[in-house]
Amino acid sequence: MTATADAEAAANELMPLAEYLGSVLRRLRALPPLDLDLTQAHGNTLAADVVAPHPYPAFDQAAIDGYAARWEDLAAAGRVGSHPSFGKHEGGPRPVRLNVVGDLGAASWRPVRVTPGTCFSVAAGSPLPIGADVVVPVHWTDQGMAAVEILHAPKRGSGVRRTGEELAAGQVLAGPGTYVTPAMVATFAASGIGHVLVRPSPRVVVVATGDELVDVGRPSQPGQVVDANSHALTAAAVEAGALAYRIGICDDDPEGLRGLLEDQTLRADLIITTGGTGTGPGDMLRRVLSRRDPGRGVVEFTDVALCPGATLGFGTVGGEEVPVVCLPGEPGAALIGFEVLARPVIQLLAGAEPVFRPSVKAHLLETVSSPGGLREFRPAHVAERRGGGHTVQPLAGGPYTLSGLAEANGLLVLGERVTTAAAGSTVDVLLLDRRR
Structure with a gap:
């Protein structure tokens, strides 16, 4: 059997990404709604229909x-x-x-x-x-x-x-899952609404694990790796609409790790960890969280048909059964894992619809190859064409290059059956929220 055939056979044993995401998201529910003053509602998503109690304008x-x-x-x-x-x-x-x-x-x-x-x-x-x-x-x-x-x-x-020319009394102004914008706040206020029922922003705690990690501010030495992930994932969670807290670095100490995570369940709606998802001797997090202890929750680690970062973890921690997402330790794989798993989880908890980023079909400007059997997410630059539609240019270095991710405004998506995508072909691209 050839090396390519071996790789494809191994990939066939992995769970398809769509199947994995479906199994995770079906286990979650949006956070309980809150009745908030209108001035505090911006940035949340609505939990119920908002109906205009009065017409706007209120008089001729x-x-x-x-x-x-x-x-x-x-x-x-x-x-x-x-x-x-x-x-x-x-x-x-x-x-x-x-x-x-x-x-x-x-x-x-x-x-x-x-x-x-x-x-x-x-x-x-x-x-x-x-x-x-x-x-x-x-x-x-x-x-x-x-x-x-x-x-x-x-x-x-x-x-x-004229009275009610723009908004009639009894008109539904917005429905559940709608993101509350400043203009929407103005619309609600103008029609006489002072409070709305919204889903709260999820509280997300981010923890990096590994004895090799050191904090930012100094260069890496042999046997040391600067913790870039917890900073990046905290920023990503904020961008996704969460209230995010970076806990920092946790050593590979079983009791210390379990105790830290259980302590965070009191302040978190979701915990995100990075590192330790593999099966190597130093991957303590997987061994600790996959242990079935009554009343302490359990995390299942799954080999997913995803490139980069094939192993992802999801489950609950502590007696409160707070959801936990476990991402790989390699920075590029952690950020891609956040996009495909953690971000949809945050959106679902927040009651947002849809939970996935928008995507477009784009004209590929450069031929690229992809590992068979894996759904690959590759940093890319997407642009609108003058005559309509989009073009997409893959960025150098592939998904493991942080500089490519930093420059990207989209993620080129290559399906499990794609081994080569020719220049000129049409591909899917996830659009990233980047203000440039």
Whole structure:
């Protein structure tokens, strides 16, 4: 049997990524909802329909500064599209003169009525006088105070916002799983909503394990590895919408490791570990967490058809049964593992829909090879084409290169049956949230 055949046979023994993710996500439920003040709701996802209790606008109002009048009184003035000018128009429509009987501002509250031949000077947002059905812009008039000449007649209803024109009372403004944006907060407030039911942001604790790890701020020496993972994964969890806490480095001490993780269950909705997922002599985390101790939870480690980072762990820790995701120790594999497993878990706990990043079909600019039997995620740069669609350029170094991941705005996805993807072919690309 050839080396390629051996590799494919080994890959066939791995669990397909889609099957693994389905088995994990089916075990989880979104966090219990909270009723939050509107000012605290931004960044969370809704747990129930939000229904407008009142219409918006709440009353008929002027949309612009100008003069509120009856359209019938303006019929003799110039039509839209003509060129208004002061003075008389030989052989054409003449300005319409109306008496200005009052001024209205946004704080005006007494109801008033416009009668034939009269108008009100109004500011944008002010209540519309009863009987008025048009607001003439100031620059279409001579800007008179006691009386005004209307030089140009707008269409009926122009410059007016009617009650409920934008949002009707009883209208569903947003549904469960919707991310609350600043504009959505404004919409809720404008329609009279002060509190909303949301899923809280998950509290995520990040722990790096391994005797070889040292903290940042000094170069690695033989037998030492700088802990980049816990910093990167904490940042990734924050980007995913979590409240993330970096615990730091935990040595490969069985009791110390188990005790640390159980202590964190009091403050965490999810624990993410990195390192120790293999079967080597130094992989203490796998041996400790896969032990079935009553009341202490258990983590199952699965060999997944994923490149990079084939071994992932998922289970619960402590009596509270807090979910734990165990990622590989190699930095590139840890970050890819976060994208494919930990990030969807965070999104599900937060009640977000969908839980996966958006993807696009893209035109591949360079031929690439991929290991057979594995679903590979490769750092790439995706761009929109001028004529529509997208192109994708794989970045040098492949998935194990941190510099490639740092530059990437997408992840090129090559399926289990793909060994070579030719330039010009269409491939799937996950879009990363990078502000550039």
